[in-house]
Amino acid sequence: MKKIFFSLLLLGAILGLVLMALQKKSTESTPLSDLKKEYPAKTKPSVDHSLFPELKKKFTRPQEVTAACISCHNGRAEEVMHSTHWNWERLEYIEGKGIRAIGKRNILNNFCIGIAGSEKSCTRCHVGYGYENTTAYFTDSLNVDCLACHDNSGTYMKASEKAGMPDPSVNLNFVAQHVGKPTRTDCGTCHFFGGGGNNVKHGDLEEALFDPTRNVDVHMASDGVNMQCVDCHTAQKHQMLGKMYSVSSMNRNRVQCETCHGSMPHIDNVLNDHTLKVACQTCHIPVYAKVNPTKLFWDWSQAGRLKDGKPFEEKDSNGTDVYMSIKGAFVWGKNVKPEYLWFNGTASHYLVGDTIDSSKPVKINTLYGNYDDPDAKIYPVKVHRGKQIYDTQYHYLIQPKLFSAKPGDGGFWGDFNWNRAAEEGMKKINLPYSGKYGFVQTEMYWPVNHMVSPKEQAVSCTECHTRDNGRLAHLNGFYLPGRDYDASVELFGKGILLLTLAGVVLHGGARIVMKRKRQPKADKEAK
Amino acid sequence: MKKEYVYRAFERFWHWTQAALIIFLGVSGFEIHGSIHFFGYENAVQYHNIAAISFLILIVFAIFWHLTTGEWRQYIPTWKNLRAQAQYYIFGIFRDAPHPTKKTVLSKLNPLQKIVYAGLKVLVIPVMVVTGLLYMFYRYPQKYEVLSLNVKSLETIAVLHTIGAFLLVAFFIAHLYLITTGQTVTSNLKAMITGYEELEGEPHEKKIEPEIKEAALSK
Known part of the structure; x- marks a missing residue:
C-alpha cells in the first residue's frame, strides 16, 4: 500500500513539473510582441x-x-x-x-x-x-x-x-x-536643446535621440521600433499628453508606461509586485545622459569674468564648456545614475516673489510623496543644482535680464553688470529690486522618463537590495529587504548563534576529555 | 537491547525533507536578508518562495500524519524527569551515566526534547509560516483598499521572520550536536536513516511489521 501511495505521489509530482515546463514554451503572442508589431508600422x-x-x-x-x-x-x-x-x-x-x-x-529655473x-x-x-x-x-x-x-x-x-x-x-x-x-x-529641435544647448536641461532628451540605437533608447531606436515622440505623447485637438514637473504641479495628463505595458508586465510575479511602489523608469532607466553629457551644476556667481575686457569660454578635454563669461561655471555628467525620490505626481514651485531662506539650498520645485502615500512610487530624478542671483534684502530670487540686443540695455550677456541686469529683469516682472544681490544655492528636480534601456540592462536586484551604498540608500520611511535590518535583532541573533556554537564546542570537548580520562580506568579494570 | 522499528517511512521522509527545506530556506533566506551571497538575489527570492510552498505542503501532510497516527501525543510537554534529563546533560553524560529516560517506540522523546519540539511546532514554525505568508503577499496599501488587512510596514513582519530564522539556525546547530548524544555517537543518526534503533528493554511487539519480525526471528 505504502509503496503504491508514494510512487503515485512521485508520478503526480513529475507530471505536474512536465506540465509546467510545457506551459512556459507556449508561442502565443504576448502583449509586448503585439506592441512591437504595432508601432513600427508607419501610416502613409x-x-x-x-x-x-x-x-x-x-x-x-x-x-x-x-x-x-x-x-x-x-x-x-x-x-x-x-x-x-x-x-x-x-x-x-x-x-x-x-x-x-x-x-x-x-516660472524661474536654475538654468x-x-x-x-x-x-x-x-x-x-x-x-x-x-x-x-x-x-x-x-x-x-x-x-x-x-x-x-x-x-x-x-x-x-x-x-x-x-x-x-x-x-x-x-x-x-x-x-x-x-x-x-x-x-x-520636429520635437527635438526645441526639446533636446532646452537650457541653451544639447541635453543641458533634461539629461534624457538630447540630439542622440534623433537617431538612437536600442542601447540608448529601446522605444526610439532607429534600429528597433523607431517610435516617434507623438506615439506616446498623443494629442487630442492639439492638447499634448505629457508634462514636465519643472513647470507643472498636478497629477494629470501624464504619459504612463502602463498605458501600453500594463501594471503587471513581467513574467516573474515578484517583479510585478514592485510596480505598486516602484515606477517602471526606476529600474528600466539605469543611467541617463548616455551619449552626451548633461548639466548637473551651474554656478552663475562665476559669470562675468572677462579677458582683456572680452567674454571668453573654457572647455574641458572632451570639448564641453566648463566656463562661459556669460553664464558662469558648469559641471556636466555622462552616464549619470539618477537620484531617487518618492513621487506622487504632484509638485510645488518657487513662484516669483516667494521668500527664500538663503542658509540652505532653495528648492525651485519640490516633488511630493512618501512611502505611506498610496499614489507615490519611487521615481528616478535628475537633480540640477546651482547657484543663482537673489535679492539679499528682499530675500527672493532675482529674474535678471540676460539677453542683450544692444550694449547698455542692461542685458547681462552684453553689459556683464549684475546690478543692471537685476534692475531691468525685475522691472519686467514688476517686483522691486533692493540694489543688493547675492548668490544662493538652488536645486531643481527633473523626473527621468526617456532613454529606457533594453531589459537586459535594467537595474538588478542587488543594486537596491543591498546593505551598503545601494541606489536607494538615502530613501527612508520603509523596510527594504536586503538593505534594512533591526540592529538589536541582528545582535540577538548573532549572540544566540555564538552561544549555541560555544555551548556545543564546550560540551562536546568536555565529553571527549572525560571519555579519555575514563578510558585508562576502564582498561585497567578490564585487565 | 532489542532492535526496534522506531521511525516509520513517512516520519523519516518528513524529517529529512524538512531538514533539507529548512537548510535551503535558511541559506536563501539569509541571502534575501543581506547577510550572505550565494544563489544571487533574484534566484534566492524565487527559490525561497518555492521552498516555502513546498514546506507548507509538507506541513499539511505532517499534521495529517501526526493527527491520524496519534503521534502528536509524543510532543506533549511533561515535568516528569525534566530535571533529571537536564542534570544528565550537565553532569551524567560526562560520567557515562545511563540516560534517565528510556527511549521506547511509544515515547521517543525525552522531556527536554518534548519541550523544545513543542515550542518549535506551536511557536516558531507557526510564526515563520504566518510572517512568511504575509511577507509573500505583502502589499501596501492592500488591493481593493481592504483597510483591516493594511499592514503599514513590512518591518514588523520582517523582524519577526528574522528572529524565527535565527532561532531555527540555533536549533539546527544544537540539533546536529545532540544527535551524537545517543546510545552511541551515531545511533540516533542511523535510526533516523534506517528507522531501526537498539532500544533498552523489551521490544514492542505490536509496532514491528510482520516481515521485519520474520527477518528478526530468522536470525
Missing part, C-alpha cells in the same frame, strides 16, 4: 500636400503659410492657441498656493533662470511667429507656427534671436508642401 499620409495649389503660391511671410494651412484645417489654429505649447502657462493647483497660472512665461527680459532669444522655441507678451499677439491665429511641429522635410528651422520667426534660409513653400505628423526631429 492620406493626401499629398505638394499637389495643393494653396501651397504652391510664393510665401513672403510665414503668417501666409498659416493662413494657407487653416484655409483647409479650419479651427486647428484655435486648438493650438488653447495649448501649453502656445500659452507657455496653464492653470495649475499648487498645494499651499492655490490655483495659479504657471509655465515658462513666469537660464527665466525668460523675462530675454524673450527675443528664448521664444525662438515658441510655436508662434514674433512672440510679444501682448494680447494682440496671443489672439492672432496667424501667429501660430504650424511648420515648427509639422515639418516633415527636415529643413525647417527658426532664426536665433528673432522671437520665433523662421530662419531666412528656409524655403517656406518646400516645407509647407512636405508636412505631416510631427517627427522626433
Whole structure:
C-alpha cells in the first residue's frame, strides 16, 4: 500500500513539473510582441500636400503659410492657441498656493533662470511667429507656427534671436508642401536643446535621440521600433499628453508606461509586485545622459569674468564648456545614475516673489510623496543644482535680464553688470529690486522618463537590495529587504548563534576529555 | 537491547525533507536578508518562495500524519524527569551515566526534547509560516483598499521572520550536536536513516511489521 501511495505521489509530482515546463514554451503572442508589431508600422499620409495649389503660391511671410494651412484645417489654429505649447502657462493647483497660472512665461529655473527680459532669444522655441507678451499677439491665429511641429522635410528651422520667426534660409513653400505628423526631429529641435544647448536641461532628451540605437533608447531606436515622440505623447485637438514637473504641479495628463505595458508586465510575479511602489523608469532607466553629457551644476556667481575686457569660454578635454563669461561655471555628467525620490505626481514651485531662506539650498520645485502615500512610487530624478542671483534684502530670487540686443540695455550677456541686469529683469516682472544681490544655492528636480534601456540592462536586484551604498540608500520611511535590518535583532541573533556554537564546542570537548580520562580506568579494570 | 522499528517511512521522509527545506530556506533566506551571497538575489527570492510552498505542503501532510497516527501525543510537554534529563546533560553524560529516560517506540522523546519540539511546532514554525505568508503577499496599501488587512510596514513582519530564522539556525546547530548524544555517537543518526534503533528493554511487539519480525526471528 505504502509503496503504491508514494510512487503515485512521485508520478503526480513529475507530471505536474512536465506540465509546467510545457506551459512556459507556449508561442502565443504576448502583449509586448503585439506592441512591437504595432508601432513600427508607419501610416502613409492620406493626401499629398505638394499637389495643393494653396501651397504652391510664393510665401513672403510665414503668417501666409498659416493662413494657407487653416484655409483647409479650419479651427486647428484655435486648438493650438488653447495649448501649453502656445500659452507657455496653464492653470495649475499648487498645494499651499492655490490655483495659479504657471509655465515658462513666469516660472524661474536654475538654468537660464527665466525668460523675462530675454524673450527675443528664448521664444525662438515658441510655436508662434514674433512672440510679444501682448494680447494682440496671443489672439492672432496667424501667429501660430504650424511648420515648427509639422515639418516633415527636415529643413525647417527658426532664426536665433528673432522671437520665433523662421530662419531666412528656409524655403517656406518646400516645407509647407512636405508636412505631416510631427517627427522626433520636429520635437527635438526645441526639446533636446532646452537650457541653451544639447541635453543641458533634461539629461534624457538630447540630439542622440534623433537617431538612437536600442542601447540608448529601446522605444526610439532607429534600429528597433523607431517610435516617434507623438506615439506616446498623443494629442487630442492639439492638447499634448505629457508634462514636465519643472513647470507643472498636478497629477494629470501624464504619459504612463502602463498605458501600453500594463501594471503587471513581467513574467516573474515578484517583479510585478514592485510596480505598486516602484515606477517602471526606476529600474528600466539605469543611467541617463548616455551619449552626451548633461548639466548637473551651474554656478552663475562665476559669470562675468572677462579677458582683456572680452567674454571668453573654457572647455574641458572632451570639448564641453566648463566656463562661459556669460553664464558662469558648469559641471556636466555622462552616464549619470539618477537620484531617487518618492513621487506622487504632484509638485510645488518657487513662484516669483516667494521668500527664500538663503542658509540652505532653495528648492525651485519640490516633488511630493512618501512611502505611506498610496499614489507615490519611487521615481528616478535628475537633480540640477546651482547657484543663482537673489535679492539679499528682499530675500527672493532675482529674474535678471540676460539677453542683450544692444550694449547698455542692461542685458547681462552684453553689459556683464549684475546690478543692471537685476534692475531691468525685475522691472519686467514688476517686483522691486533692493540694489543688493547675492548668490544662493538652488536645486531643481527633473523626473527621468526617456532613454529606457533594453531589459537586459535594467537595474538588478542587488543594486537596491543591498546593505551598503545601494541606489536607494538615502530613501527612508520603509523596510527594504536586503538593505534594512533591526540592529538589536541582528545582535540577538548573532549572540544566540555564538552561544549555541560555544555551548556545543564546550560540551562536546568536555565529553571527549572525560571519555579519555575514563578510558585508562576502564582498561585497567578490564585487565 | 532489542532492535526496534522506531521511525516509520513517512516520519523519516518528513524529517529529512524538512531538514533539507529548512537548510535551503535558511541559506536563501539569509541571502534575501543581506547577510550572505550565494544563489544571487533574484534566484534566492524565487527559490525561497518555492521552498516555502513546498514546506507548507509538507506541513499539511505532517499534521495529517501526526493527527491520524496519534503521534502528536509524543510532543506533549511533561515535568516528569525534566530535571533529571537536564542534570544528565550537565553532569551524567560526562560520567557515562545511563540516560534517565528510556527511549521506547511509544515515547521517543525525552522531556527536554518534548519541550523544545513543542515550542518549535506551536511557536516558531507557526510564526515563520504566518510572517512568511504575509511577507509573500505583502502589499501596501492592500488591493481593493481592504483597510483591516493594511499592514503599514513590512518591518514588523520582517523582524519577526528574522528572529524565527535565527532561532531555527540555533536549533539546527544544537540539533546536529545532540544527535551524537545517543546510545552511541551515531545511533540516533542511523535510526533516523534506517528507522531501526537498539532500544533498552523489551521490544514492542505490536509496532514491528510482520516481515521485519520474520527477518528478526530468522536470525
